[in-house]
Amino acid sequence: QLQLQESGPGLVKPSETLSLTCTVSGGSISSSSYSWGWIRQPPGKGLEWIGSLYYSGNTYYNPSLKSRVIISVDTSKNQFSLKVRSVTAADTAVYYCARQIAVAGANWFDPWGQGTLVTVSS
Amino acid sequence: DIQMTQSPSSLSASVGDRVTITCRASQSIRSYLNWYQQKPGKAPKLLIFAASSLQSGVPSRFSGSGSGTDFTLTISSLQPEDFATYYCQQSYSTPYNFGQGTKLEIK
Numbered sequence: 326q327l328q329l330q331e332s333g334p335g336l337v338k339p340s341e342t343l344s345l346t347c348t349v350s351g352g353s354i355s356s357s358s359y360s361w362g363w364i365r366q367p368p369g370k371g372l373e374w375i376g377s378l379y380y381s382g383n384t385y386y387n388p389s390l391k392s393r394v395i396i397s398v399d400t401s402k403n404q405f406s407l408k409v410r411s412v413t414a415a416d417t418a419v420y421y422c423a424r425q426i427a428v429a430g431a432n433w434f435d436p437w438g439q440g441t442l443v444t445v446s447s
Numbered sequence: 448d449i450q451m452t453q454s455p456s457s458l459s460a461s462v463g464d465r466v467t468i469t470c471r472a473s474q475s476i477r478s479y480l481n482w483y484q485q486k487p488g489k490a491p492k493l494l495i496f497a498a499s500s501l502q503s504g505v506p507s508r509f510s511g512s513g514s515g516t517d518f519t520l521t522i523s524s525l526q527p528e529d530f531a532t533y534y535c536q537q538s539y540s541t542p543y544n545f546g547q548g549t550k551l552e553i554k
Contacts, residue, residue, distance in 0.1 A: 364491075372483075372491065372534055372545040387542040388448070421490055431497040432538035433481045437490040 327352040329422050329438035337416075337445050343409040347422030347438060354403045356380070360425040362434055363396060363407045365418040373418075377425050378405055412445045419443075449473050449537050453546035459554040464525045468549045470518045470535035479539040482511055482520045485548075486531045494533075495520065525551075 333345035347361070354361065362377040376386035378396045386394050390409065398405040409416060419442050423434035450473040460466050470480065478498040483491035493502045495511035498518060508523040522529055530553050535546040 371548050372536070374536075374541075374543040374545070377541075377543075385541045389542070426496075428497075430477075431479050432543065433493055433496040433536075434483075434491075435493040435496075435502065437492070440490050 327424060327436060329424065329436060331420060331422050331438045331441040333441060333443070335442060335444060337412055337443060338447050339413055339445055340411055343407070343412050343416060343443055343445070345407045345420055345422075345441065345443070346404050347406070349403045349405075349424075354398060354405060355400045358426075360427060360432075361396075361398070361405045362423050362425045364421045364423060364434065364437075366421070366440075367415075367418045375407065375409075375420075379425075414445050417443065417445045448542055449476060449540060449544055451535055451537055451544050451546040453533075453535055453549050455549060456547065457550040457552065459552050460525055461554045462525050462527055466522045466525055466551065468520045468533055468535075468551075470513075470520070470546050472516045472518075472537055472539075475515045476537045476539035478514045479537055480511070480513065480518045481536045481538060482509075483534045483536065484529075484531045485534065491534060527553075 328350045330348045337343045357380045360379040363375040376396050393410045395408045419440040421440045423437040452471045454469045480498045482495040485491040499511045510521050532548045532550045
């Protein structure tokens, strides 16, 4: 059974770079059948798609964050990563990683990691 | 960007009730619509993908319908474990926006 686990600092200072890693177990991140995504949720609020790394190697980002975000993969470690630079308090959120499944043009996220809270504060 | 609007934002219901949650897209998204359930402190869980396909392991009391701009999630007979927040999400085009959520509470 595929499982995902986020890891990284829980506290980041304003203007610095948020860095998170998602470790995939129970399956290969290199599978051509799947892509991988990051989603976040500010405390008490809804879900926001951050971006996705497709099996083709292409990445797509939410325009609201695009200039600050990089998603990359390390196949040797079965991990993919998220970096958000120049963070502010508005980036405080629970960050989730998820497998993205695509079939006949439809995409959905399943399963999700348990999430990790990142607080931006000095 | 495609905006997703759910209604209602909150809903009170009793065990055994039939409940319907609506999601409307700002433009046609064909059948590229997913539904997730989230319980407090937990990650979202996929219920329905491609508008009407039930994810493996999800009880059959959950169903989805719709296409184009209007979609519904129906729970045929509410169970105690169904009280949670529900989100729709479009996958027609990036950014893959979510609805604002519908909180289902016990009456």
